[in-house]
Structure formats: C-alpha cells, structure tokens
Amino acid sequence: MRASQILALAAALPTTLAAYKGFNYGATGRDQAAFEGEFNAAKNLAGSSYTSARLYTMIQDGTTNTPISAIPAAISTKTSLLLGLWASAGDAQFANEIAALKAAVAQYGSAFTDLIAGISVGSEDIYRITPIGVSNNAGLGVGPETIINYIGQVRAVVGDKPIGHVDTYNVWTNSSQNALIAAVDWIGVDAYPYYETTKDNTIENANATFWDDYDVTVAASQGKPVWITETGWPVSGAASGKAVASVDNAKTYYDDVACHAFANNINTWWYILQDTGASPSFGLVGAGTPPPTTPLYSLAC
Template sequence: MLRPLLFACVVARAVGLTGICYDSYLATSQVASDFRVIRTKFDAVRTYQTNVGGLNLIAEAAAANLKVAAGVWIRDPSIYVDDVAALVAGIKAHPDTVLAVYVGNEELMHGWSASQVIAEVQAVRGALVANGITSVPVGSVQTDGDFLNNPELAAVCDVVGVNIYPFFGSSPLAVLFPIQDLSTRYNAVVAAYGKNRVKLTETGWPTSGVSYGTPVISFATAQNYYNSYMSWTATSGADCPFYFQFQDVTAKQGFEAHFGLSVDGVSWKFTPPTPAPTPAPTPAPTPAPTSAPTPAPTPAPTTKTPAPTTVAPTTTTTKPALSTSNDTFVPEKGHFVSDDGNNTDSNATVVVTPAPTPAPTPVAIDKREDDATSGTHVAETASGSASSPTTSITVSVLSVVAVLALVAAVYHHYRKSDAIKPNTLLPGRRSTLTITHDAIAIL
C-alpha cells in the first residue's frame, strides 16, 4: 500500500519540471548564488550529497525556490553519516521541497554488488521511517544497463534513477542519432519497471576536450544535443529529468571537466529554454453600458411645392416574372427560356407610377441609315419607337417598282441574245430573289 502512495507523490511533485545536476566539487560559498542562477532556467536540482561543508542543500534549494532530488553519498562512511542527518533535518524543515532521495550513484560500475547497494537503500529508508518520514520516495541511481541486469535492486527502489549517455555509446548509431539512442534506452527501462518509477537522472554532452572513441566533441555538437534533449523531454521524457550538469568542474580531467552548461556559474554557454509562465486567468467580460435612447429629431418645416401643371400618367407595363430556376431571359422574345429549352411564359403585371413631374415633350432625333438600294432614310423618335406606317408603305412600293424594273431589264436583255435563254440564268442552280424591307439581294 505504501509504494503506490509514493508513486502518486512522485508524479504529483515532478510533473512538468526540468532539472539540472549540481556537482559537490563546487565551493560552498557559491551554493546560494549558484542556486539563484539555476532558478532562472530550471525548476529543480539533483545533488550527490545533502551536507556539503556544513550547508544543508535542501535548505539552500528551498531558499532559492527550487525542488531537489537529494543524494546520499555511500562510498565514504563519514560523508554518509552526515548526509543522512542532513536529509532528516532538511525534509522535516522543508517537506515540500524534496522530490526524492537517491542512495548512491553508479556504484555497480565501481565494483559494488547489487546486494551492497540494496543494503544501503534499505538503511536510509529505515532512518527516514524512524523519524516519521514516509512520504518521500527512496531509490538509487545506476546506469540503465546495470538496472536492467539487476532487477533485484530495482525491486527495493521506490524510484529507479537511470544515467544514460549516448556520448559513451559504442554503437555508431548512438553517435549519429543520440536522441534516438537516449529514447530507446530509456524506454527499455520503463518497459521493465514502469513509467511512474523510472526517472532520467543524468545525460549530457561535453563542449570541449579530447574525443572519447567516435563521438565528436564540439560546442555545436553539445548545443545540438541539448536542444534535442529539451524537445524530447517536452514530449517523451520522464517527469523532471536532470541534465548533467550546471557548471564545468576544472578539477576533473579531459572532457569530464566540460559537461557544464555554464563556465563560470554566472552566464550560460547556450541559452536553456525559459520555463513557460502560468497564463493569467481571463477576466469575465464587462458588459457594455446601455446607451440612453436618442430622441428622434423634429423635422424642419418645409415650403409646400406647387403641384405640376402636367401630371405624368400612370403607366402599366408588363415584364416577365422572376424565375426561381436557372432560366434565361431573352429580351427579343420577351420571356424566360429554361435550361431544358422550354419557354416560361409567366408574366407579372407591374404598375409603375412615376413621381409627379412635368411630362417631357418628346424630341425627334433623326437616326439616318443608308439604304443600300433606294437611299431611303428612316426616321426614329428618341423613345425608340418603330417607323411610321407611311414610311413602310413607301418602302414597299419602291421595292415592288424596283423589282419590276429589274425583271423588265433582264427580260429585254435576254430577248436580244439567242445564245442565252431567260430560264438558264446561272445554269445548274436555282436563282432566288430575297426581298428585304430596304434592299434587293440576288442569292
């Protein structure tokens, strides 16, 4: 019953947090300022000891508003005793600051057996329980391979802390695709021991130093790995993973001295992402004030206009009714033609009453058209009405006279010629006379 409760505590405390490792090699005079710098970019620190030169790192983290994964160093008996005492005091004073307690760090790589580490984990848990501390999960930190090869150690841990470094990988793929290597190895431990228990406690890439095997050591390579790591943790990584480490430690040798994200503890080598701020709650919208009704304006008095002397008559026109289908109105036919070719003859009578204005006097405008044969001019009025009946009769009479004159001329011509008969005009074809209202055409 206790372990499921501890799992719930771990998840609740670590969701959405980002962390960085803090090396105990650093001078104690720097701890307070270092933690303030760390807090500008990260939410938590992982320590390898809890007591450093008389300073309780749990209390220091709480003062900087940081969470802490507190470490117990088990390779030195004197350090171990001081760490356990600081652990008990720090958790009692700041119960909400500690995410987890990690007993040891990679001892299986340094000749320890799984049973030795198990004994230390159980001893630290016993000391906490003896002091009434039961809500903080206790575990150990080893490499992913060592945890997979020693499931009995994982069985006694509330949290399984794994250190995974593609930089140290022997496979060329680990170097070419480091984040894929990190993800694959992390997921293998998760598959073995469960997502809620497994935590990424270290990963990193040095910015300088002599290359270890095939990996490339450069500032750009380290920056690319870090950026890819941050993207991975945002979508696939464990709750509150820890990157190694805050600052370069020049006391170490070779590339081991250059894993830090900062050279001097003041400025960053490359800018870690800033934690996203918590959005402010959206205030309820304030209703707009109701405007007072505007009184209707009083119309100004107007002078009565005398009635026109001539009132335009009310005209009644007939126009086609609007069609609700895709019909086409053909002006020449005066009706709609449907898409299927049928006529839509529904007409609507519209009464148009013009405003009472003096009726304009029609003005005759001559629109002259050259008559190709008779030279007749057709007069049209400005209203666009058709030619008068007198003009039509005149055109018809002239057309008939012209036809008779032409027939007489042709007949007289062919009577004088014995070689051509009148009925052989255009042999093989029939002559057709087409008479129009303004000309005669031989087709």
C-alpha cells in the same frame, strides 16, 4: 521517435502536474552563497528556466555530518531538491548521511521538506562493481542488498517522500536488480551516449542511443516512474570513440534529448550548469562567479 519510445515516455509520466527540471550540483568547495548563485543563475538562464537541483550528498563539504548548505540556498531561491545520500563509503559514513538528513529536517522543517522532489539513496553504486565499472576504475561501489538496507533507513526518517536509486541503464536491465526495483518508488537513470564507445556513438546516433537506453530501463522498471537523473553532451574535450565534444554537438543533443524529455513531462536533471576547467566540459554556461545566465548555445526547444 519510434512508437516504443513514445510509449516509454508515456509510462514515465510523473504523478505531479509539471515535471521537475534541473541540474546536477556537486558539493566540493561550495557554501550557501555559492549554491544560491548557481540556483539563481539556473532559474534565470536565457531561453529556459531550471528550478530544481540534484545533490549527491546530505553533508556539507569539510564536515562530518552537518547538513549541506544547498538546503538554505534552496529555501532562499525556491529551488526544489532531489536529495542524494552517498552510499558507497561504508555503513559508518552512511550513518553520517542519515544524521545530516535528520538534522536538516529538524532545523528547517517544512520549509525544507516541502521542496523535496525525491530522495536518491546512492548514485551508480552498482555500476561501479560491474565488470565495466571495474575496468573503467569507477571506484568503490556496493550491491543492491546494501542499497535496499539503506532505503529502509531513509524511509524511517522521511517515509512520505518518494525514495529511489540512481544507476546506469545496463544495471537496471539486469534481473539481479529486481528486488531493488521493487523496493524503490522511482528509478533514476544516468545515460551518456558520448561515453558509450562500444556503440557507434557519433552525434548522429546519440538521440537513438539515449532513448534506447531509456526505453529498456522503462521496460525493466516494474511500472515505477523512470527519471532522467544525468545526461548531457560535452562542449569541449577529447573525442570519446566516435563522439566529438563541441558546442554544436551539445546543442544537437540538447534538442534531441532535453527538449523531448521536457515535452513529455519527464523529471530531468541535466549535466551540468557549469564545470569550468573540466575536460571534457559539459557546462551549459562558461566561467564566472556567479555563473553567467547566457548559455553557450540556445536552449529554445
């Protein structure tokens, strides 16, 4: 690793003694039992224990503003939470996210709030309205002014928790985000060399590509901690440019990126524990309900 990358890692050290280490989790079709099964599998993975969960919404699937059942599952399994509020569906929908957050605080109290690692207001919202996001049909997004407004609403509910925003490295390095960076407590970066087809994105270059993405984010961060909120390499699926999806390449990427992040105490949420049936599939484990605890490749660092 280059000297600049090592300095970037040092700059991103969290204020807590031990970094958060977890997975991203979707909300669709999951009830409390499903979340508990996933969280327990993550904690008991052979070779490495993951005890944190990143969520994208506060709202239980199929409801208007009922708190997501990942919260009681996290309380039951002692899993910390990087909460997410979906920010690209308009003000009325964001009001439902706020309502769910308030209801969760009222219902679960400190048993819930003590587990909060941080709160992300939005995820890749700005990326989706950039030219590359539009060309990739990434969906609806919003600008930094909207995110800053929403951050203020979240601070009014849980102002004692670290609040941030998650986006892609090329969003953070644009000076138009300076006001947003000033408004957050931390920055979340999503980076996938597998998808960076404008570069030589072979697995041999993936390590350097990821840490370059991370390094430039740190340089733009105004001294705010930079958390790795999404990255991974697929175990199966179609090629993406020069990137080949395979178990062996996913293992190489894990060794180069995850192991370095863990060793340098960077808060990291990997993508993903299980995504059976997806293509490409990034799942660390194969099919099963609850998920199996034997990964598809060794997690030893």
